[in-house]
Amino acid sequence: MIKIVGAIIILASTSWVGMEFSKVLSERPKQLRQLKTALQSLEAEIMYAHTPLHEAARRLAEQLSPPLSIFFSVFSNKLAQEETTVRDAWSKSLEEIWTSTAMKQPELEIMKQFGETLGRHDRISQQKQILLTLSHLEREEAEARNNQMKYEKMVKSLGVLSGLLIVILLM
Numbered sequence: 001m002i003k004i005v006g007a008i009i010i011l012a013s014t015s016w017v018g019m020e021f022s023k024v025l026s027e028r029p030k031q032l033r034q035l036k037t038a039l040q041s042l043e044a045e046i047m048y049a050h051t052p053l054h055e056a057a058r059r060l061a062e063q064l065s066p067p068l069s070i071f072f073s074v075f076s077n078k079l080a081q082e083e084t085t086v087r088d089a090w091s092k093s094l095e096e097i098w099t100s101t102a103m104k105q106p107e108l109e110i111m112k113q114f115g116e117t118l119g120r121h122d123r124i125s126q127q128k129q130i131l132l133t134l135s136h137l138e139r140e141e142a143e144a145r146n147n148q149m150k151y152e153k154m155v156k157s158l159g160v161l162s163g164l165l166i167v168i169l170l171m
Contacts, residue, residue, distance in 0.1 A: 003171065010170075011163040018159015025148045025155065027102035032141040034068050035107075036134055039114075043130045047123055053086060054079035067100045090115030110136045 038060050045056035057076035061069045071093055078089035094111055114133040121129065 007167040007171070010166050011160070014163030014166065015156075015159045018156045018162075021155045021159070022152045024102050025144075025152045028104070029141055029144040029148055031068065031102050032107065032137055032144055034064060035103075035111075036137050036141070038064055038068055038072065039130055039134055039137070043127055046130075047127055053119055067097050070100070071097045086119035087115055090118055107137065107140055110140065 041060055041063070042056055045051040045059065046053075049056075051059070054076045057072045057079065061071075061073035061076060063069075064072060074096055075089055075093040078084055078093060079086065082089070084092075091112060094108065094115065098108055110133060114129065117126070117129040119126075
């Protein structure tokens with residue numbers, strides 16, 4: 001009886017680990033899509049509504065779900081409450097929330113590059129920078145979707161199968 005309970009616990013825990021890894025694979029494309037939408041909204045706020053950057057970031061924070069809502073909220077607060085440059089506020093905000101996202105290093109580099117140009121140019125140049133960033137994020141999203149399709153089922157299966165292997169070896 002104890003062996004069966006132990007086997008069930010082992011199988012459940014390895015299956016859970018497989019599900020968690022697959023969740024990361026499915027979260028990355030979703031967060032990238034959300035980030036692209038946020039940048040498009042930021043572009044609209046800058047180009048057409050002439051909204052100040054801290055106000056546009058606050059509005060985005062209200063529209064998005066975590067972790068991106070947290071990022072834009074922190075960014076907005078840093079701009080409104082601290083004596084800092086846009087570049088530093090963007091960079092520090094990225095550092096604070098990046099580990100809570102499912103995104104990887106290439107996206108971080110793209111976002112850091114975008115932060116270098118944010119608020120430094122006229123509206124037309126800023127729009128071009130946003131479009132450039134969106135094209136880079138589009139490429140990363142395509143890669144993330146490809147990885148998700150390739151590996152999501154495999155990771156889930158590996159979780160279950162590794163649990164079965166451990167159970168068989170211990171029996």
